[in-house]
Amino acid sequence: MENEEEWNMERTLSIIKPDGVKRALAGEVIRRFEQAGIRIAAMKMLHLTKARAMAFYAVHRERPFYESLTDFMSSGPIVVMVLEAEGVIQRNRDLMGATNFKDAAPGTIRHDFATDIEQNVVHGSDGPDTAQTEIAFFFSSLEMV
Ligand code: UDP
Ligand code: MG
Numbered sequence: 612m613e614n615e616e617e618w619n620m621e622r623t624l625s626i627i628k629p630d631g632v633k634r635a636l637a638g639e640v641i642r643r644f645e646q647a648g649i650r651i652a653a654m655k656m657l658h659l660t661k662a663r664a665m666a667f668y669a670v671h672r673e674r675p676f677y678e679s680l681t682d683f684m685s686s687g688p689i690v691v692m693v694l695e696a697e698g699v700i701q702r703n704r705d706l707m708g709a710t711n712f713k714d715a716a717p718g719t720i721r722h723d724f725a726t727d728i729e730q731n732v733v734h735g736s737d738g739p740d741t742a743q744t745e746i747a748f749f750f751s752s753l754e755m756v
Contacts, residue, residue: 622693623700624745626734629687636724636732637690643706644694653693653755661685667748683729691749700742703735
């Protein structure tokens with residue numbers, strides 16, 4: 612291997628959800644990633660249509676919260692990022708905290724900032740396969756630096 616430092620490099624998709632952007636938490640969330648030594652390989656702000664939000668969360672289409680979740684995710688601008696670091700899929704999930712902020716550990720993003728089980732500030736891919744699919748949903752390889 613030419614570059615041993617990149618041996619176990621992993622990428623994941625992070626989203627600062629509409630509540631996070633609206634409440635001016637984007638800087639704080641990004642600061643936490645940077646502080647943790649996680650590199651941002653791509654980043655942009657965009658506003659999902661309802662249809663695009665439904666496509667992104669298609670895995671949840673049978674769940675009772677699907678309609679409300681996709682309304683929420685298309686309610687305002689979001690910040691999407693590709694995070695890069697060793698073990699970053701799990702490390703990002705650890706920084707985020709549990710889905711329900713009431714179960715999230717102190718010091719996690721959701722514990723510290725979420726106000727609702729749905730409006731929980733951040734999204735993060737939950738495994739290597741979803742990371743790859745979700746990154747491709749938002750970014751082309753040319754957008755990764
Ligand atoms: N969600 C919700 N009600 C629930 C479970 C999830 O509104 O009972 C929302 C919440 O915004 C969550 C998203 O749906 O982040 C996706 O759910 P998932 O179980 O994948 O949680 P995550 O991977 O985001 O922790
Ligand atoms: Mg999930």
